[in-house]
Amino acid sequence: MTAHEIHALSGAYAVDALDDLERARFEDHLAACAECRAEVASLQDAAASFSSMTTAAPSADLRAKILADIKTVRPLPPVVARLDSRRPRRWANLVAAAAVLTVLGGGVTVWQQNHSTSQAPISAVDQIRTAADVTAVTQDLGKGAKATLYRSASLGKAALVTSHLPAAPNGKTYQLWLQNRAGHMVNAGLLDGSGNRAVVLQGDASDATAAGITVEPAGGSQTPSLPVVAVIEFEKAT
Amino acid sequence: MSHLQPVPSGTPVPDQAPVADLGALLRQSARGDQQAFAALYDATSARLHGLVLRVIRDPAQAEEVTQEVFLQVWRTAARFDEAKGSPLAWLMTLAHRRAVDRVRAAEAVSRQDTSYHQNNHVVDHDSTAEAAEKSMEARRVRAALAELTPVQREALELAYFGGYTHAEVAVMLDLPVGTAKTRIRDGLIRMRDAIGVGQ
Ligand SMILES: [Zn+2]
Numbered sequence: 001m002t003a004h005e006i007h008a009l010s011g012a013y014a015v016d017a018l019d020d021l022e023r024a025r026f027e028d029h030l031a032a033c034a035e036c037r038a039e040v041a042s043l044q045d046a047a048a049s050f051s052s053m054t055t056a057a058p059s060a061d062l063r064a065k066i067l068a069d070i071k072t073v074r075p076l077p078p079v080v081a082r083l084d085s086r087r088p089r090r091w092a093n094l095v096a097a098a099a100v101l102t103v104l105g106g107g108v109t110v111w112q113q114n115h116s117t118s119q120a121p122i123s124a125v126d127q128i129r130t131a132a133d134v135t136a137v138t139q140d141l142g143k144g145a146k147a148t149l150y151r152s153a154s155l156g157k158a159a160l161v162t163s164h165l166p167a168a169p170n171g172k173t174y175q176l177w178l179q180n181r182a183g184h185m186v187n188a189g190l191l192d193g194s195g196n197r198a199v200v201l202q203g204d205a206s207d208a209t210a211a212g213i214t215v216e217p218a219g220g221s222q223t224p225s226l227p228v229v230a231v232i233e234f235e236k237a238t
Numbered sequence: 239m240s241h242l243q244p245v246p247s248g249t250p251v252p253d254q255a256p257v258a259d260l261g262a263l264l265r266q267s268a269r270g271d272q273q274a275f276a277a278l279y280d281a282t283s284a285r286l287h288g289l290v291l292r293v294i295r296d297p298a299q300a301e302e303v304t305q306e307v308f309l310q311v312w313r314t315a316a317r318f319d320e321a322k323g324s325p326l327a328w329l330m331t332l333a334h335r336r337a338v339d340r341v342r343a344a345e346a347v348s349r350q351d352t353s354y355h356q357n358n359h360v361v362d363h364d365s366t367a368e369a370a371e372k373s374m375e376a377r378r379v380r381a382a383l384a385e386l387t388p389v390q391r392e393a394l395e396l397a398y399f400g401g402y403t404h405a406e407v408a409v410m411l412d413l414p415v416g417t418a419k420t421r422i423r424d425g426l427i428r429m430r431d432a433i434g435v436g437q
Contacts, residue, residue, distance in 0.1 A: 012419040050399070053380065062287075
């Protein structure tokens with residue numbers, strides 16, 4: 001589909017006359033096209049006026065039902081800057097969709113980790129990055145942010161290097177996880193700060209099947225909160 | 239929305255109750271104000287439910303969808319951004335999307351029925367809207383619709399009230415593939431310009 005053709009979908013989009021695939025494609029386009037966003041808004045406004053012709057009051061029961069329902073539902077907070085504006089997906093889907101990295105043989109733990117990986121000396125990261133058997137995979141986190149996961153089998157360690165990582169929301173922190181062979185996510189330390197960061201993941205990475213990044217309350221969590229920011233799978237890569 | 243626009247001089251005043259400040263009610267709802275939400279419901283439910291009923295046609299299912307939409311409005315009121323459109327357009331866009339998704343999901347289940355609603359070409363505005371509002375806005379919308387070409391009008395009505403995709407509309411109206419979306423867009427632009435919304 002050419003650029004010209006995709007602009008022409010604005011009207012059909014405004015009245016929900018696109019099929020699912022076209023809708024997804026057009027929404028991708030909308031994110032990048034201010035002209036279409038403005039046009040869609042004005043056309044949705046026009047379309048909403050149609051409903052002046054079809055008013056029909058629902059039953060009184062419905063009002064009581066809805067007003068009772070809302071008592072048990074917490075309104076969502078406003079949208080604040082997020083890493084990834086896509087709909088939250090389940091961890092398993094993310095693993096399936098994630099980039100992959102070669103799984104390597106057993107190794108030895110060479111560093112005593114303190115709780116926060118952000119304290120790991122940069123030289124420890126470089127030791128992994130420059131190991132003879134290092135493998136690496138880079139994952140796009142959206143909005144220009146990237147993360148590269150390094151692992152050295154001989155060292156049994158993994159390191160994460162980020163670029164343009166946005167700051168975690170107020171009162172929150174990034175937390176890293178290693179997925180073990182049983183499928184459990186094990187805490188691999190916190191990732192403080194933003195932008196260009198380089199940290200060693202806490203724990204033995206030689207047996208892990210994936211690494212994950214989540215946003216957690218300050219101080220970290222025992223188990224990962226959804227949605228995850230990224231999952232980078234170690235297995236099956238070349 | 240058109241009824242929030244300045245009324246052109248010489249035009250009669252709309253024959254309806256003063257319009258509530260929906261934007262303010264949405265902002266209060268986002269902060270958990272249940273009374274504001276009840277006021278929002280009272281100000282918009284006939285309009286929202288009427289649209290949902292028009293698309294879905296089955297009254298019980300339509301009430302389910304109306305309920306879902308209002309719960310979504312309660313949950314996501316903080317996501318409404320007045321800079322991106324009017325409160326009413328936001329509500330109707332949520333409602334229309336959900337109603338269309340519901341009829342398409344139901345249709346996917348009973349795909350065998352290939353007769354494909356060929357007899358529904360002519361959309362009767364009042365078939366599901368006994369309480370059709372004889373408001374100034376409704377009259378202006380009807381007048382604007384009357385200015386469209388017949389193909390623009392039919393394409394728009396099949397898409398908006400019928401919940402059909404532009405590709406389906408093209409088949410239903412015997413239009414060349416890919417032209418229904420253009421008719422829909424052209425029709426909407428003429429509507430927008432005629433009734434003076436989105437400016
Ligand atoms: Zn565009």
